[in-house]
Amino acid sequence: MKHTLLALWFALLLTVPLWIDQYFLHVLITTGIMIIAAMSLNLLLGYTGQLSLGHVAFFGIGAYASALTALGFDVHIFGYRIVHEPWPPFAGFAIAILVAALCGYAIGKLSFKVRGAYFVIVTISFAEVTRLVALNWVELTQGPLALNNIPPFTLAFPGVGEYTMWGKVANYYLVLAVGAVAYIVIRRLVLSRTGRAMIALRENEPLATSIGIDVTRYLVLAAVVSAALAGAAGALYAHFVRIIDPDIFLFIYTVTMVIMVITGGKGTLAGPIVGGLIFGMLPVALRAWATPVAQWIIYGVLMILVVFFLPRGIVPAVREWWENVRPRPDETGRTSAVHPSTGPVLSSSKGSGRTGTRNV
Amino acid sequence: MLGGTYALLGIGLTLIFGIMRVVNFTHGELYAFGGYMMFFLTSALGVNFYVALLAALVLGIILGTIIELVLLKPMRGADIDTTMLIMIGCWIVLQNMEMMVWGGVAKSVVSPLPADPLAFGPVSVAWLRIFVFAAAALLILATYLLIHRTKLGKAMRATFQDRDTAALMGVNVGAINTATFALGSGLAATAGALLGAVFVITPTMGDLAALKAFAIVILGGLGSITGATIGGFILATVEELGAGYVSSGYRDAMGFLLIIAVLLFKPTGLFARTERIG
Numbered sequence: 337m338k339h340t341l342l343a344l345w346f347a348l349l350l351t352v353p354l355w356i357d358q359y360f361l362h363v364l365i366t367t368g369i370m371i372i373a374a375m376s377l378n379l380l381l382g383y384t385g386q387l388s389l390g391h392v393a394f395f396g397i398g399a400y401a402s403a404l405t406a407l408g409f410d411v412h413i414f415g416y417r418i419v420h421e422p423w424p425p426f427a428g429f430a431i432a433i434l435v436a437a438l439c440g441y442a443i444g445k446l447s448f449k450v451r452g453a454y455f456v457i458v459t460i461s462f463a464e465v466t467r468l469v470a471l472n473w474v475e476l477t478q479g480p481l482a483l484n485n486i487p488p489f490t491l492a493f494p495g496v497g498e499y500t501m502w503g504k505v506a507n508y509y510l511v512l513a514v515g516a517v518a519y520i521v522i523r524r525l526v527l528s529r530t531g532r533a534m535i536a537l538r539e540n541e542p543l544a545t546s547i548g549i550d551v552t553r554y555l556v557l558a559a560v561v562s563a564a565l566a567g568a569a570g571a572l573y574a575h576f577v578r579i580i581d582p583d584i585f586l587f588i589y590t591v592t593m594v595i596m597v598i599t600g601g602k603g604t605l606a607g608p609i610v611g612g613l614i615f616g617m618l619p620v621a622l623r624a625w626a627t628p629v630a631q632w633i634i635y636g637v638l639m640i641l642v643v644f645f646l647p648r649g650i651v652p653a654v655r656e657w658w659e660n661v662r663p664r665p666d667e668t669g670r671t672s673a674v675h676p677s678t679g680p681v682l683s684s685s686k687g688s689g690r691t692g693t694r695n696v
Numbered sequence: 697m698l699g700g701t702y703a704l705l706g707i708g709l710t711l712i713f714g715i716m717r718v719v720n721f722t723h724g725e726l727y728a729f730g731g732y733m734m735f736f737l738t739s740a741l742g743v744n745f746y747v748a749l750l751a752a753l754v755l756g757i758i759l760g761t762i763i764e765l766v767l768l769k770p771m772r773g774a775d776i777d778t779t780m781l782i783m784i785g786c787w788i789v790l791q792n793m794e795m796m797v798w799g800g801v802a803k804s805v806v807s808p809l810p811a812d813p814l815a816f817g818p819v820s821v822a823w824l825r826i827f828v829f830a831a832a833a834l835l836i837l838a839t840y841l842l843i844h845r846t847k848l849g850k851a852m853r854a855t856f857q858d859r860d861t862a863a864l865m866g867v868n869v870g871a872i873n874t875a876t877f878a879l880g881s882g883l884a885a886t887a888g889a890l891l892g893a894v895f896v897i898t899p900t901m902g903d904l905a906a907l908k909a910f911a912i913v914i915l916g917g918l919g920s921i922t923g924a925t926i927g928g929f930i931l932a933t934v935e936e937l938g939a940g941y942v943s944s945g946y947r948d949a950m951g952f953l954l955i956i957a958v959l960l961f962k963p964t965g966l967f968a969r970t971e972r973i974g
Contacts, residue, residue: 387777387780446956446960447959449959449960450959453713453719453776453780454699454914454959456719456780457910457914457955457959458956458959460907460910460957461911461951461952461953461955461956462952462956464907464949464952465949465952465953465956468946468948468949468952472943472946492869565786565957587903588788591784591788594781594784598781627796629792629795629796630792631793632788632789632791632792633788633789633793633796635785635788636785636786636788636789637784637785637788637789638785639781639782639784639788640767640782640785640786640789643778643781643782643785644771644782645915647778655697676940
């Protein structure tokens with residue numbers, strides 16, 4: 337049941353480029369990239385309970401790492417000249433994940449010494465420092481002039497030739513594939529022993545420590561995986577949009593990810609996807625009559641309303657509603673007892689199905 | 697001069713943070729609001745510079761009270777992340793409203809002070825900067841006296857130390873929260889009005905200001921007015937030195953590097969007593 341629904345849902349996503357126009361496809365691709373970033377943030381925010389407001393740093397680092405690997409660079413550090421010849425974009429993609437994961441490790445090691453509000457502020461500071469470095473290290477990043485002409489992804493088939501992903505359809509499938517992999521990675525991690533340790537830390541840190549859970553180790557692990565996924569999203573973004581400037585480090589993008597996670601439901605697998613689709617599609621729905629500034633006001637109001645009235649997000653709310661409706665035909669509550677994880681998957685198709693119909 | 701306004705920002709934030717346990721993301725917006733009020737009153741309505749400054753303080757207090765009553769009062773007792781998210785939402789709304797009303801073009805305020813600088817031998821200082829410094833110092837002193845010499849201040853300190861005991865002793869903790877938020881907001885708005893007169897006013901001026909205010913609070917330690925004052929001056933000095941000796945592009949990065957360093961080596965801040973927030 338659960339797997340069929342998931343497969344159907346995925347099959348539907350596969351057919352999307354066949355019946356959607358170019359503009360919506362473009363929106364869907366960028367939304368997909370943001371959803372991957374939001375999923376990675378959810379791992380930290382939802383499962384370990386650490387509100388990282390510097391998440392965009394990993395996204396930006398991934399984007400810059402991938403773009404620079406693909407473009408090549410020539411810099412001087414402390415008198416040494418470092419020259420890097422351009423590599424294929426997929427190598428950049430791998431390096432982006434690696435660099436972002438390393439940064440996640442370093443930041444995790446440093447910042448998990450503090451908690452709560454202090455942790456939030458350390459992460460914000462980190463993001464601001466990376467933005468200022470991107471802005472000022474002109475030799476490497478071109479500063480405000482932006483890195484442009486980033487090559488799109490290229491698939492090389494030995495003996496057959498190369499396929500360069502210029503078009504939107506190819507990029508859509510790439511984002512979908514990476515998104516699916518990210519979903520599976522997070523799902524496997526969260527449902528594993530490690531994931532339960534993370535949730536235990538979120539629920540009650542002193543208690544979790546007392547039964548022998550190594551706090552720093554699990555938090556750093558979550559930060560590394562989360563940063564790596566955010567880096568992957570950043571790399572996808574860099575090669576799809578093909579131009580990046582230091583503005584991708586702006587705090588507002590972190591806020592966007594946080595809104596997506598909170599609205600959808602933090603600590604649920606489907607939450608970031610639902611929230612991401614809503615906030616990714618909202619600009620399309622609103623653009624006819626609202627300026628970008630007005631849209632931001634609507635976002636802010638929505639965010640406050642969600643926190644007030646649906647503090648746990650849409651997915652848990654829909655799941656609760658579903659479980660209230662559902663037992664009647666079955667007479668017993670056995671279904672939910674047998675498949676405790678049915679909820680999020682069902683509600684994912686529900687919640688996002690609704691947004692889907694709104695846009696088509 | 698910068699140190700004084702930074703200290704004002706930091707004091708407002710440290711009070712709100714220390715007493716209410718709210719990470720106030722709207723702080724920077726109140727700062728920008730103060731700047732805009734200054735601009736609006738002096739240029740559009742032709743109000744006197746000093747009156748406008750006072751009005752910015754009062755309007756900041758009013759706006760702060762409204763935010764507190766509407767958004768934070770219903771959420772008393774909610775955890776720190778929840779209120780933080782509400783404040784982020786409010787921040788987005790306020791910033792974009794400023795953008796909508798006044799547009800993205802930077803505004804400047806005309807000051808009535810003489811443009812010729814005051815010269816002390818080789819050093820010359822603009823009158824406006826002296827005025828800003830004096831006004832900031834006066835406000836810091838006033839806040840200090842308010843906290844340490846009045847009944848309201850005593851109630852605030854009691855709430856800061858132990859909210860439940862304070863409530864048992866007959867302190868109206870809810871009203872103290874509102875008063876704290878209003879006071880902090882007023883200080884932020886005044887800081888914005890003062891700096892707005894020196895530099896220019898833009899809708900996003902609050903973002904960096906808010907982050908710097910956080911840096912100051914962390915430097916000084918939670919809930920410590922003295923700490924926030926000294927923290928403000930330290931941050932301003934470090935920034936200027938960083939701009940002078942490293943690179944002016946990294947000026948704003950100095951504060952953040954300072955935060956990271958302080959939190960790594962002395963997470964309670966440089967001047968905190970014993971309290972540690974987990």
